[in-house]
Amino acid sequence: MSDKADFTKNVLPYLAQLEEDEAGPDAAEISRRYGISQERIVMLSRNENPYGASPRVRAALTDVSLHRYPDSRPFLKALSGYTSYPEECLVAGAGMDEIITTICRIFLGAGDKVLIPVPTYNFYGLAVELCGAVPHYQPRLAGFSVDRKIPEGIKMAFLCSPNNPTGNALSEENVRAVVESTESIVFLDEAYAEFAGKSLLKLVREYDNLVVGRTLSKAFGLAGLRLGYAVAPPWIARQYRRVAPLFGISSLSLAAGVAALQDLGWMRECVGKIVAERERMRQSLASAHPSEGNFLYVHTEEKSEVVVERLLCQGIVVRDCSSFPGSGEHCLRVTVGRSEDNDRFMEEFKNANTKLSS
Ligand SMILES: Cc1ncc(COP(=O)(O)O)c(C=O)c1O
Numbered sequence: 001m002s003d004k005a006d007f008t009k010n011v012l013p014y015l016a017q018l019e020e021d022e023a024g025p026d027a028a029e030i031s032r033r034y035g036i037s038q039e040r041i042v043m044l045s046r047n048e049n050p051y052g053a054s055p056r057v058r059a060a061l062t063d064v065s066l067h068r069y070p071d072s073r074p075f076l077k078a079l080s081g082y083t084s085y086p087e088e089c090l091v092a093g094a095g096m097d098e099i100i101t102t103i104c105r106i107f108l109g110a111g112d113k114v115l116i117p118v119p120t121y122n123f124y125g126l127a128v129e130l131c132g133a134v135p136h137y138q139p140r141l142a143g144f145s146v147d148r149k150i151p152e153g154i155k156m157a158f159l160c161s162p163n164n165p166t167g168n169a170l171s172e173e174n175v176r177a178v179v180e181s182t183e184s185i186v187f188l189d190e191a192y193a194e195f196a197g198k199s200l201l202k203l204v205r206e207y208d209n210l211v212v213g214r215t216l217s218k219a220f221g222l223a224g225l226r227l228g229y230a231v232a233p234p235w236i237a238r239q240y241r242r243v244a245p246l247f248g249i250s251s252l253s254l255a256a257g258v259a260a261l262q263d264l265g266w267m268r269e270c271v272g273k274i275v276a277e278r279e280r281m282r283q284s285l286a287s288a289h290p291s292e293g294n295f296l297y298v299h300t301e302e303k304s305e306v307v308v309e310r311l312l313c314q315g316i317v318v319r320d321c322s323s324f325p326g327s328g329e330h331c332l333r334v335t336v337g338r339s340e341d342n343d344r345f346m347e348e349f350k351n352a353n354t355k356l357s358s
Contacts, residue, residue: 014110014132021126024317036315042344044335045317047164047192047295049221051273051338053256054266057222060259061252070251075227078261083201083214085231091240092257094249096191096215096228101127103211103230106239107156107185108133115157117146118326119165121189124158125325137325144168144289148177150184157182160189162196165321165333167291169196172203179207185236188212194219194271195278196292201231208233218294219267220260225253278336284346287353295335297321301355304332310352316345 025033027041076087083090093099100123108114110132116124118137125135136154140146144166150157159178161170179186190212193199201212211232217223227249232240260267274294282288287299300307308320321331334345 012132014129018126018129025312030312030315030317034313034315041315041317042337042341043317044337044341044345045319045333046223047218047293047333047335048223049218049270049274049294050335050341051221051270053221054260054263056259056263056266057256060255064251064255066251068251069247070249070254072249072254075249075254075257075261078258079229082261082264083231085201085204088234089204089231089237090229091232091237091244092227092229092249092254093244094228094253095217095226096189096213096230097123097127098226098244098248099213099228099230100124100187100189101130102240102244103185103187103213103236104128104131104133104156106236106243112155113153115150115154115184117159119163119321119324120158120160120326121164121191122324124187124189128156139326140166145170145174146178148174148181150178150182150186154182154184156185156187158187158189160191161200162192162291162293164192164293165295165319165324165327165331166297167289167293167295169198169292170200172200175200175203179203179210182209184209186210191215191218192293194267195275195294197271197275204231204233208235211236216257216260219271220257221267221270222253222256222260225250225256227253227257274336277339277342281334281336281342281346285349295333298332298334298349300330300332301353303329305329307349307352308332311345311348314344314348314352316348318345 027038030041031038072092076090079090080087104127108131112133114128114133114135116135116137117140128135211230213230215228288296304320304322319333321327322329
């Protein structure tokens with residue numbers, strides 16, 4: 001074999017344009033870069049639950065047999081209790097991101113068109129492109145609602161409620177209109193439903209083209225264990241089981257999921273505290289949009305990248321939304337954290353958001 005062989009030509013051509021995803025600087029890096037002690041750093045960029053998982057989760061992890069392959073059935077049974085859907089309608093994945101990639105793999109091939117109302121969760125576009133399909137980004141309407149009709153020629157559509165990063169939940173009427181307007185598959189992402197205190201899960205019983213994705217990363221505080229699920233019509237759940245790896249979720253994650261679903265009181269307590277904090281923050285942030293998630297979408301005077309960098313210098317990490325297609329250059333997303341962390345953000349935001357006269 002020649003030393004000069006170009007092995008990169010073997011990469012699929014439609015993947016060549018993809019950017020590498022970056023996790024952003026961690027606390028150690030921020031501490032080093034800005035000379036701030038790690039304890040002073042406040043992470044409000046990833047919509048995590050600041051109170052963590054139920055204490056029962058940790059206890060459950062000690063009992064897991066590590067030498068056996070995982071069995072997802074106890075988790076699916078617990079989910080059936082939580083969602084009131086039979087197990088034939090439930091599928092689990094390593095985070096909702098894996099659910100999204102698997103659903104895309106079932107329905108999308110090269111050149112298929114996928115409708116994505118923006119701004120929204122960036123991962124949909126990536127999952128679509130990984131299949132060689134083409135995202136069609138459609139601007140949202142007033143109040144960040146979505147167009148009631150899916151145009152001809154669309155194979156799949158992504159809805160997100162409450163939407164990341166704008167925080168609004170879609171009305172039942174809006175979602176029904178979209179689903180009824182099309183023969184394509186509609187994926188409704190309800191990662192933040194627990195914070196909204198409402199869900200459109202019931203619609204899966206009515207529509208054979210609707211899949212609802214959920215996660216234990218947010219309200220249940222299990223982001224590090226990567227555990228998500230979807231509620232789907234039986235025919236789609238069957239397709240899913242054919243495509244997804246049988247042992248794709250670790251035994252630790254599954255045991256954690258069962259324990260978390262057995263302690264709904266903990267989850268509801270966390271959600272109650274987060275919702276109260278969210279409303280307190282919104283009252284004092286004049287440029288924040290109403291939100292039904294565990295985060296706020298905040299308009300900035302200066303370009304958001306400038307404001308976010310100024311906050312970072314103070315050890316406060318929030319999300320610059322300029323990388324979300326359709327969000328523009330003047331919005332950031334802040335996760336609702338613990339009260340003392342939110343206070344620090346609100347104090348520093350006042351300074352960081354002041355436009356400097358040139
Ligand atoms: C709207 C939305 N969907 C899905 C996810 C991914 O969830 P998971 O951690 O279960 O992969 C996120 C993560 O931030 C999200 O914001």
